[in-house]
Amino acid sequence: MKIIAVGAEGDIGRAACGELSARHEIIRVGRSSGDIQVDIADPASIEAMYRKVGKVDAVVSTTGEVHFGPLSDFTHEQFMLGLTNKVMGQVNLVLRGLDYVSDGGSFTLTSGVLDRDPIRMGTGAATANGALGGFVVGAAVELPRGLRINVVSPGLLEVSEERYGSFFPGHERVPSARVGRAYAKSVEGVVTGQVIIVE
Structure with a gap:
C-alpha cells in the first residue's frame, strides 16, 4: 500500500511508521519535516499535500495540537486550539482526502x-x-466506496515518559510496538468506526 503518514516524526508517528514501513510505502509528512510539509490547520495546505502525492491507499494521522492548563485559566482561544488543530485538522484530512484515497482504503486518526x-x-x-x-x-x-475510518487512542508511550511522565501520575506506560500494531489493525484490518484503545 501507499500510505500518507502525517506527524511521522513524533513519538506516535514513529511507532506507526515503524510497524507499517516494513510492508508498505510510507510518505512521511510533517509541519517542517518529512517528505512533504503540511499545516493541518489550513485546509488549503491539506489540499496541496494531496494534489502533490496523488492517489493513496491509506492516510494515517498522528498529529494535532492542544492547550494544557488549569481549567479556571482556559480561554476561548485556548480551547479552540485543540478544536481547530487536533480535531478539525484531522477531520479535514478526511474530508479533503475522500477523492484521493483508493476504493476500500482507510483513514486512521x-x-x-x-x-x-x-x-x-x-x-x-x-x-x-x-x-x-x-467523528469516526x-x-x-x-x-463511500468501501472506505474505512478509525481512531487510535493510546495511553502515554514509554518513549514519552521523560518529557511528559510527571503529568500522568499512575498511568500505565504503553510500548511503542503495541501502539504500532494498533495502526496496523486499522490500516490492514477490516474494522471501521472504532476507537482502538491502546493501554
Missing part, C-alpha cells in the same frame, strides 16, 4: 487517553479526543 482517564490541566485534550471519537463513529456509516 489519533486521539488519546485523556477523555477516558483524565489528568489535571488536560481538559482541552480530553475535549478534542472525545470529539474525534464521535458518525463518519464510518457515510463513507
Whole structure:
C-alpha cells in the first residue's frame, strides 16, 4: 500500500511508521519535516499535500495540537486550539482526502487517553479526543466506496515518559510496538468506526 503518514516524526508517528514501513510505502509528512510539509490547520495546505502525492491507499494521522492548563485559566482561544488543530485538522484530512484515497482504503486518526482517564490541566485534550471519537463513529456509516475510518487512542508511550511522565501520575506506560500494531489493525484490518484503545 501507499500510505500518507502525517506527524511521522513524533513519538506516535514513529511507532506507526515503524510497524507499517516494513510492508508498505510510507510518505512521511510533517509541519517542517518529512517528505512533504503540511499545516493541518489550513485546509488549503491539506489540499496541496494531496494534489502533490496523488492517489493513496491509506492516510494515517498522528498529529494535532492542544492547550494544557488549569481549567479556571482556559480561554476561548485556548480551547479552540485543540478544536481547530487536533480535531478539525484531522477531520479535514478526511474530508479533503475522500477523492484521493483508493476504493476500500482507510483513514486512521489519533486521539488519546485523556477523555477516558483524565489528568489535571488536560481538559482541552480530553475535549478534542472525545470529539474525534464521535467523528469516526458518525463518519464510518457515510463513507463511500468501501472506505474505512478509525481512531487510535493510546495511553502515554514509554518513549514519552521523560518529557511528559510527571503529568500522568499512575498511568500505565504503553510500548511503542503495541501502539504500532494498533495502526496496523486499522490500516490492514477490516474494522471501521472504532476507537482502538491502546493501554
